[in-house]
Amino acid sequence: MKKLLSIFAVVAFAFSANAGTLDDVKNRGFLKCGVTTGLAGFAAPDDSGEWAGLDADMCRAVAVAVFGDRSKVEFITTTGKSRFPTLASGEVDMLARNTTWTISRDVNLGFEFVGVNFYDGQGFMVPSALGVSSATELDGATVCIQTGTTTELNLADFFRLNGISYEALPIETNDEGKENLFAGRCDVYTTDASGLSSTRAAASNPDKWVVLPEIISKEPLGPLVRHGDHQWGDVVRWSLNAMIIAEELGITSENVDAQTSSNVPEVLRLLGVEGNYGEMLELSNDWAYQIIKQIGNYSESYEANVGPDTPLEIARGLNALWTQGGILYAPPFR
Amino acid sequence: MRSNLGFFSDEKFRSIFFQTLVVGLFALGLFFVISTTSYNLEKRNIATGWSFLQNPAGFDISFSPFLEFKSTDTHLKVYFVGVLNTLLVSVTGCIAATILGFILGIVRLSSNWLLSRLVYIYVEFSRNVPLLLQIILWYSILIQLPRVKQSLQVLDVFYISNRGLYSPRPIFESGFSYVFIAIVLALISSFLINRWAKKRQDKTGQQFPVFSSSVGLIFIVPLILFFILGSPLSFEHPELKGFNFKGGLVIRPEFIAMFLALSIYTAAFISEIVRAGIMSVSKGQREASAAIGLKQTWIMRLIIIPQALRVIVPPLTSQYLNLTKNSSLGIAVGYADLVHGFGGISLNQTGQAIECMAIVMATYLSISLTISFFMNIYNRSIQFKEK
Numbered sequence: 001m002k003k004l005l006s007i008f009a010v011v012a013f014a015f016s017a018n019a020g021t022l023d024d025v026k027n028r029g030f031l032k033c034g035v036t037t038g039l040a041g042f043a044a045p046d047d048s049g050e051w052a053g054l055d056a057d058m059c060r061a062v063a064v065a066v067f068g069d070r071s072k073v074e075f076i077t078t079t080g081k082s083r084f085p086t087l088a089s090g091e092v093d094m095l096a097r098n099t100t101w102t103i104s105r106d107v108n109l110g111f112e113f114v115g116v117n118f119y120d121g122q123g124f125m126v127p128s129a130l131g132v133s134s135a136t137e138l139d140g141a142t143v144c145i146q147t148g149t150t151t152e153l154n155l156a157d158f159f160r161l162n163g164i165s166y167e168a169l170p171i172e173t174n175d176e177g178k179e180n181l182f183a184g185r186c187d188v189y190t191t192d193a194s195g196l197s198s199t200r201a202a203a204s205n206p207d208k209w210v211v212l213p214e215i216i217s218k219e220p221l222g223p224l225v226r227h228g229d230h231q232w233g234d235v236v237r238w239s240l241n242a243m244i245i246a247e248e249l250g251i252t253s254e255n256v257d258a259q260t261s262s263n264v265p266e267v268l269r270l271l272g273v274e275g276n277y278g279e280m281l282e283l284s285n286d287w288a289y290q291i292i293k294q295i296g297n298y299s300e301s302y303e304a305n306v307g308p309d310t311p312l313e314i315a316r317g318l319n320a321l322w323t324q325g326g327i328l329y330a331p332p333f334r
Numbered sequence: 335m336r337s338n339l340g341f342f343s344d345e346k347f348r349s350i351f352f353q354t355l356v357v358g359l360f361a362l363g364l365f366f367v368i369s370t371t372s373y374n375l376e377k378r379n380i381a382t383g384w385s386f387l388q389n390p391a392g393f394d395i396s397f398s399p400f401l402e403f404k405s406t407d408t409h410l411k412v413y414f415v416g417v418l419n420t421l422l423v424s425v426t427g428c429i430a431a432t433i434l435g436f437i438l439g440i441v442r443l444s445s446n447w448l449l450s451r452l453v454y455i456y457v458e459f460s461r462n463v464p465l466l467l468q469i470i471l472w473y474s475i476l477i478q479l480p481r482v483k484q485s486l487q488v489l490d491v492f493y494i495s496n497r498g499l500y501s502p503r504p505i506f507e508s509g510f511s512y513v514f515i516a517i518v519l520a521l522i523s524s525f526l527i528n529r530w531a532k533k534r535q536d537k538t539g540q541q542f543p544v545f546s547s548s549v550g551l552i553f554i555v556p557l558i559l560f561f562i563l564g565s566p567l568s569f570e571h572p573e574l575k576g577f578n579f580k581g582g583l584v585i586r587p588e589f590i591a592m593f594l595a596l597s598i599y600t601a602a603f604i605s606e607i608v609r610a611g612i613m614s615v616s617k618g619q620r621e622a623s624a625a626i627g628l629k630q631t632w633i634m635r636l637i638i639i640p641q642a643l644r645v646i647v648p649p650l651t652s653q654y655l656n657l658t659k660n661s662s663l664g665i666a667v668g669y670a671d672l673v674h675g676f677g678g679i680s681l682n683q684t685g686q687a688i689e690c691m692a693i694v695m696a697t698y699l700s701i702s703l704t705i706s707f708f709m710n711i712y713n714r715s716i717q718f719k720e721k
Contacts, residue, residue, distance in 0.1 A: 081682045108381045109685040141577040142497065148682030153392040156405035167396040167578065170668040170679070184481035185496050187577045228377070
């Protein structure tokens with residue numbers, strides 16, 4: 001009996017004890033990163049089956065920071081609903097899954113948002129044939145909406161505020177939304193404006209769809225980790241910040257080698273030539289250098305995945321640096 | 335050697351010892367699960383408790399035929415809407431599956447080779463394809479129906495599109511309550527006539543035309559009353575306004591897909607149960623009834639079915655339970671049942687997974703036990719009564 005109890009005690013310890021996530025990841029040899037089931041531009045497999053997108057780059061940046069190798073990451077798909085239990089249960093080490101930072105998720109669900117990698121807002125997309133030019137003309141429309149999202153709550157608020165009615169058609173994934181919208185089961189699809197651009201880009205004839213001008217909410221999307229493991233939170237936070245700071249300092253994947261002999265102190269600190277910031281994070285000292293070398297700075301990732309030259313055609317807008325009319329801002333690297 | 339195991343050689347002591355051990359281990363395991371869970375929840379700052387039930391839901395549910403639901407209503411109301419929707423599809427599904435299953439079970443036994451083979455193919459196909467795929471198949475077919483602006487019009491009053499089936503909604507005007515009362519009275523009196531006729535037949539052997547007199551009472555009397563009162567019934571017709579039809583009654587494709595898939599799938603099992611039940615009645619019974627000159631339909635209704643029911647009802651009960659539990663697959667097509675609304679959206683918006691899941695599980699358990707309870711009563715009433 002005593003032996004049995006001690007076995008229980010050991011098992012209980014194994015279940016409840018949380019070794020640092022960073023150590024777990026290092027021991028495992030790869031990062032487990034929760035992403036969407038497929039949203040072009042943010043996280044979706046490309047033609048060669050490789051995950052690509054802004055969020056996928058976020059995952060890779062963290063893998064590079066820890067291992068110095070962009071391939072040391074396993075992408076785990078999550079739906080709007082499954083993402084939080086997946087993170088809470090430890091099945092993934094972090095989420096980079098266009099998830100909106102809200103107080104209840106930060107506080108009540110026991111997560112920690114480490115920053116914002118895309119400032120978004122909720123919009124509406126309708127067939128251009130409907131001739132609708134404003135969301136306030138949508139009285140009586142059937143709206144496709146992903147369940148378990150902030151957009152679901154914003155939608156109810158928006159229609160209530162404007163005193164117009166709608167019928168919600170609940171869907172689980174972006175693909176299901178596309179299917180129902182294209183089949184005409186719903187008149188309108190609502191989600192983050194970036195998601196709408198992504199869906200529109202995937203349509204066989206994008207000109208048949210218009211995104212309405214109204215943006216009805218703030219949707220700061222960012223990576224998140226479990227609450228309480230600050231060391232791991234810092235690693236993810238500064239992986240994101242390193243990319244933003246690199247853009248500020250004009251360091252790109254192409255000129256990063258030349259920049260190691262720069263005379264700007266912050267560049268030298270970021271690239272690990274001066275100081276021991278990597279050690280503070282329990283990473284190698286060239287972690288940020290490797291992120292920029294292998295992934296690129298924020299701007300490079302943005303332009304390659306969602307920028308004006310991609311099918312999504314999203315202008316930088318709010319996501320431009322604070323020095324260039326946007327609100328993208330990272331704390332100083334010192 | 336024996337003396338060392340003195341206690342263990344006592345059979346009574348041994349059985350008590352092992353039973354206590356098993357119960358103790360189970361309790362320990364349960365305690366371990368509960369304490370670890372609450373410890374981890376607390377450690378991760380995940381909120382617990384039941385107060386979230388009173389918080390406003392914040393989202394809308396469109397499919398709520400029995401209760402009016404607004405986004406300002408509470409999560410508790412989300413729960414009730416979910417329960418009602420689950421019951422709606424389960425009850426209608428059980429009724430349809432029973433009717434279809436009985437017909438198919440009997441047809442399967444028919445001497446018509448083609449008919450019986452067709453039912454055989456149907457049964458094997460729908461029993462052996464996963465239910466989830468069937469639900470998605472029906473839904474995919476239904477959303478390929480014409481768009482709402484090109485709705486098919488049937489008989490000038492029904493509209494079919496991929497938004498659902500729209501039909502006129504009856505509006506009962508003053509005076510209709512008399513017709514309604516007449517129908518209820520007619521139902522009661524038909525029931526009484528039936529009992530009286532049966533007693534009289536038992537006593538005197540004389541038959542009474544129960545069927546035709548009941549039809550007369552239930553349909554013709556209220557109909558005459560209806561016209562005397564000046565037809566106090568009108569219809570609200572659905573009309574295409576803006577994006578959707580307004581007014582009228584609507585049956586959504588999500589419901590239709592669930593209803594079709596559940597009843598067709600379960601009917602296949604029920605038809606096999608019915609076939610087994612009928613085949614369990616010995617051939618001699620049929621031959622004996624034929625020998626005393628009973629009509630073919632009477633043999634089925636009076637001799638075979640009552641005996642077959644004794645075999646049919648217990649497995650039928652478990653099919654009803656299966657159908658009810660399978661209705662939780664509604665989430666696949668966005669049917670707003672208990673699992674989808676409360677166990678899905680509320681759970682996700684509040685993050686209180688354990689509480690929501692516990693409530694959903696307790697609800698399914700209660701529904702299942704209620705069905706079992708009534709089916710057991712019914713089962714007892716049809717069992718052979720030894721005199």
